[in-house]
Amino acid sequence: MKKATMLGLVAILMTLMLAACGSNNGSNTAATNNAGTSEESATAAANSLEKIKSAGKIVIGTEGTYPPFTYHDASGELTGFDVEIAREVAKRLGVEAQFEEAPWDSLLAGIDAGRFDSVFNEVSIRDDRKEKYDFSDPYISSGAVLIVREDNTDIKSLADLKGKKSAQSLTSNLADIARENGAEIVAIEGFQQAIDLLNSNRADATINDNLSFLDLKKQKPDLALKVVAEAEDASQSGGVFAKNQPELVEAVNKALADMHSDGTYATISEKYFGEDVSK
16 A cells, blocks of 8 residues: 555656646747747848838838829829839839828828838828838928918918817828917818818818928919918928838838939929929
């Protein structure tokens, strides 16, 4: 009986030791798997340029409702300054530009969700955005202006926006300017909607891109709107990418630099604005 008892104790001890070893092996395997996953993620980010080249296309998010930067012409074709810049960049990467249209407030979310490889849509380069996304070098510089109806005599400066309704895309830096000056934000999905709200008296003002307004007045010279003020600093816009894609961003920057060097950028810029808008 003593022998049997001893044998039983030995068996229990052996079982416990084997279980502990199994647990350690499992932990080691899990740690190895987790390390492997992290390495794979880093590799995937580093190889984003190769993946795009392998797919033969770069998926670009854009509004399609913001002339002259991204809009549809009379034939329904997507065009505009940002669209042409992005197409030329894709061409120099050796791939096709595939555009996916979405409202402004969902463009950066499209990068978060992996829907877009990039966004070209007048996205201002800001420090808070750079914490979450990578940007190309700036490809355009433009100022923001305060637009009201011609018969409006109450709003003459940004400070006069206090308590007034300003039509803005909720997550844009232009909406931030309006909020800082006390405006009540009326949410919009694009520039044209802001203009429509102004014309129908459902908004008092909008802060928007000066180049967009100049283009609008060129297309519709009888439009009863006017600029009454402008923001102090011009903003610079660039292509937007998910974080940690250095090879892709570097390739895009090289494409942009080459476009400046060989005159392609100037040709596109003059087509839409009559001047080089990168300066």
